Amino acid sequence: MNNKNVIEVENLTKTFGDFTAVNAISFEVRKGEIFGFLGANGAGKTTAMKMLIGISNPTSGKANVAGFDVFTDADNIKRNIGYMSQKFALYDDLTVKENITFFGGIYGLSRARIKEKANALISELGLQEVTNQLVGSLPLGWKQKLAFSVSLIHDPKIVFLDEPTGGVDPITRRQFWEMIYKASYQGTTVFVTTHYMDEAEYCDRVSIMVNGKIEALDTPKKLKEQFNVATMNDVFLKLARSPSPTLPKGKGVNTDKDYNHEKKSSPLGS
Amino acid sequence: MSISITNVSKSYKDVKALQNITFDVKPGELFGLIGPDGAGKTTLFRILTTLLLADEGIATVAGFDVLKDYKTIRNSVGYMPGKFSLYQDLTVEENLNFFATIFGTTIEENYDLIKDIYIQIEPFKNRRAGKLSGGMKQKLALSCALIHKPKVLFLDEPTTGVDPVSRKEFWDMLKRLQKHGITILVSTPYMDEAALCDRIALIQNGKILEIDTPEEIVKHYPKTIFNVSANNMYQLIKSLKVYEHLYSIYPFGEFVHYSDKREKFNSDDLKHYLETQNLSDIQINQTQPTIEDTFMELAK
Numbered sequence: 001m002n003n004k005n006v007i008e009v010e011n012l013t014k015t016f017g018d019f020t021a022v023n024a025i026s027f028e029v030r031k032g033e034i035f036g037f038l039g040a041n042g043a044g045k046t047t048a049m050k051m052l053i054g055i056s057n058p059t060s061g062k063a064n065v066a067g068f069d070v071f072t073d074a075d076n077i078k079r080n081i082g083y084m085s086q087k088f089a090l091y092d093d094l095t096v097k098e099n100i101t102f103f104g105g106i107y108g109l110s111r112a113r114i115k116e117k118a119n120a121l122i123s124e125l126g127l128q129e130v131t132n133q134l135v136g137s138l139p140l141g142w143k144q145k146l147a148f149s150v151s152l153i154h155d156p157k158i159v160f161l162d163e164p165t166g167g168v169d170p171i172t173r174r175q176f177w178e179m180i181y182k183a184s185y186q187g188t189t190v191f192v193t194t195h196y197m198d199e200a201e202y203c204d205r206v207s208i209m210v211n212g213k214i215e216a217l218d219t220p221k222k223l224k225e226q227f228n229v230a231t232m233n234d235v236f237l238k239l240a241r242s243p244s245p246t247l248p249k250g251k252g253v254n255t256d257k258d259y260n261h262e263k264k265s266s267p268l269g270s
Numbered sequence: 271m272s273i274s275i276t277n278v279s280k281s282y283k284d285v286k287a288l289q290n291i292t293f294d295v296k297p298g299e300l301f302g303l304i305g306p307d308g309a310g311k312t313t314l315f316r317i318l319t320t321l322l323l324a325d326e327g328i329a330t331v332a333g334f335d336v337l338k339d340y341k342t343i344r345n346s347v348g349y350m351p352g353k354f355s356l357y358q359d360l361t362v363e364e365n366l367n368f369f370a371t372i373f374g375t376t377i378e379e380n381y382d383l384i385k386d387i388y389i390q391i392e393p394f395k396n397r398r399a400g401k402l403s404g405g406m407k408q409k410l411a412l413s414c415a416l417i418h419k420p421k422v423l424f425l426d427e428p429t430t431g432v433d434p435v436s437r438k439e440f441w442d443m444l445k446r447l448q449k450h451g452i453t454i455l456v457s458t459p460y461m462d463e464a465a466l467c468d469r470i471a472l473i474q475n476g477k478i479l480e481i482d483t484p485e486e487i488v489k490h491y492p493k494t495i496f497n498v499s500a501n502n503m504y505q506l507i508k509s510l511k512v513y514e515h516l517y518s519i520y521p522f523g524e525f526v527h528y529s530d531k532r533e534k535f536n537s538d539d540l541k542h543y544l545e546t547q548n549l550s551d552i553q554i555n556q557t558q559p560t561i562e563d564t565f566m567e568l569a570k
Contacts, residue, residue: 040433041404086431140307166431167459169306169474170562171569174520181504195433196460201523202503220524231523233434233462240435 006031006158006189007052012061014047021047023212024061031157034180034190036200036220039209040240045193046162048209052191053160054078066157079107082151085162089147092136096127099135100150107154114153121149141172148179152188159183161192165199177202197233206232208239215239271330272297272422272453273318278327280313287313289476291327295455295469300448302467303457304565310476311457312352315426318455319349332421332453345373348415352427354407358400362391362410365399366417373418383450384413387443405436412443416452423447425456429463441466461562472565479568484561491559491567493517493529496537500549509547513540520566527563528554 007029014022022044029035039045050056052065054074063070066080090099097118104114122131125145135143144164151159161180165173177199184190184204192203200206200220207217216223216239220232227235273295280288288310295301303311316322318331320340329336334343356365366388370377381388391409394402399410408428415423425444429437441463444454456467464470465484472479472487480487500506503521510519510528517529530540537554544552 040435041431043433163431167307167427169309169459169569170461171520171566172306177521178504178507181507185502185504195431195437197434198523202521236434237438240433 004030006066007035007191008062008064009052010062012048012051012063013059014044014051014056015059020212022051022058025209025212025214027207027214027217029158029189029191031189032184032187033205034184034192034203036203036206037191037193037209038200038206038236039193043209043240044212045209049160049162049191049193052077053081053083079154080157082154082156082159083162084144084147084151084159084164086144086164086166087162090135090143090150093134095132095134096122096138096146097131099146100153103150104153109154117153121146121153125149141168141176144168145172145176145179148176152183156188158189158191161190163193163195165194165196173199197231197236200232200236208236210240271295272299272332273301273455274328274330275314275318276328278314278317278324278329280310280317280322280324286476288317288324291476291478293471293478293481295453297453298448298451300444300454300456300466300468302464302470303455303473304459304461304464304470304561305457305473306459308475309473311473312426313476315349315351315424315455315457319347319424320344345418346420347422347424348418348420349424350411350415350426350428352430354411356399356407356411356414359398361396361398362402363395365410366413369414370417375418377417380417380419383419383447384416386446387416388413404432408432408436408440412440416447420452422453422455425454427457427459429458429460437463461560461565464561470561472561472568474565474569479565487561487564488559491564494535495557495559495563496528496530496535497522497525497553497555497557498528498540498544499525499551499553500544501551502549505547505549506544509544509549513543515539518567518570520563522560522562525557527557527559 005028010026011024012022013024025048037045051058051070052063054070054077058070065077068076070077094102100118100121101114104117122128130138148164165176168176180190194200203220205217205219206223207214223235224230227238229235229238271294276292278288278291291314305311313322317324317336318329320336320343331343332346336343360368366377387409391406394406399407402410429440448454467484469481469483470487471481480490507519507521507526510516510526515531517531520527540554541552
């Protein structure tokens, strides 16, 4: 593996029965890069991400994450990456401090190190007043910022963020991205999915998945040039519009003759 | 007025979910309630659909009082909650039949209203609702909310977590429904969707920040905004945050939106300052404020 790359993926494929959720995707992510992983609902993003974080076995292909092979060394991958999603990040029934201590412990940090990290993290986020409050009682934006900090507690090489800012207010969303910039500036690679196309513009490079394949991958600037449009939203609409997984065969703009909607949409659900 | 809300307040213990909300929605209007999670959008929807009692205030929907005439309201509105609330174990067709029967109608009677939407999920009419993809669930839920030809349609965050393509299709559908004369109150956390509404209310922490047309709302932004970019985004933000003339700075796509405290802003000054901070490829160009700029200004 090239020592500048922290993720290397080659022809990575995942099938469920006769349905191909991820179809021979190949890409690299460099150290410290903010890599946007975009696609319509059901395009295969989550399935691809699950393989990269070592919780789902690929059907075929190669992938190396943080220096470890996804087939043979999944446990080492889990130790060396951070992960947060919109749906699950922290325990609502634990306090701010308890969550930090819990995750620090899970990742094998010493007590002294956890204490040091907890103090630094709490003061940086300005959470001094609420350290002993249950996380469930905090506003969503605070929770998400805390979750991101906790995902970095073991100084991972890469952090995977699955729609981290969904539903968050616009100011907090930007504060969140400033944290991402900072992490990237300090050398952490950030692998992020989002449905906010302005956030796609914040990424160093962006890939767009359509029906299990990566159909575009470049800097936001070059993608906009390539598709001759003004915004990433327009790039997305041009690419992901056809064939849309929500349109049945022969309807609307779906022009893919071989596209079998019944098969395509079943295993992933929503 | 299709919806009339006067001084409505609601608290949950210490949390003031809604504080003195007052606004009207005109017949046939597509009205957007724009705000983040926790703003109070769902609480307001539940009050208007007679599922929750307000602590104070008066509200009418389609001319009926939410307290006295709750039964009439339930018959004359459609409600699509944020959480998928159809029967997962019934098929697509069974769900639609069920809701038609409950409201004393049939699928055939109002088919013209849902045709556009239902036709897209009809190939899967024998599939159980729980097995549908997110986009299809959303279309089925909308069909069920429309099956009795409601006068007023309530859509609570119909596009949250939905990709930009499906979001665009959904808004195209709303525009078509509007042509049938249905009044629509829709909530969303996506500020770009606000521009598609006739009028919008910006809401945060249970308070309305502003109500107007999207075009008027952006005119209320008090400053001139500049798109600023440089070779390193993180350094650029850090440097601008400590710039003495800073009024506000927010990342916006490939640029940051910068506004200056001074009446007369000199972009050369700023450029020079950024150069002293070791930034290069500096670009500063005036741009138009967006609804999101206005929202953040009001929410500060």
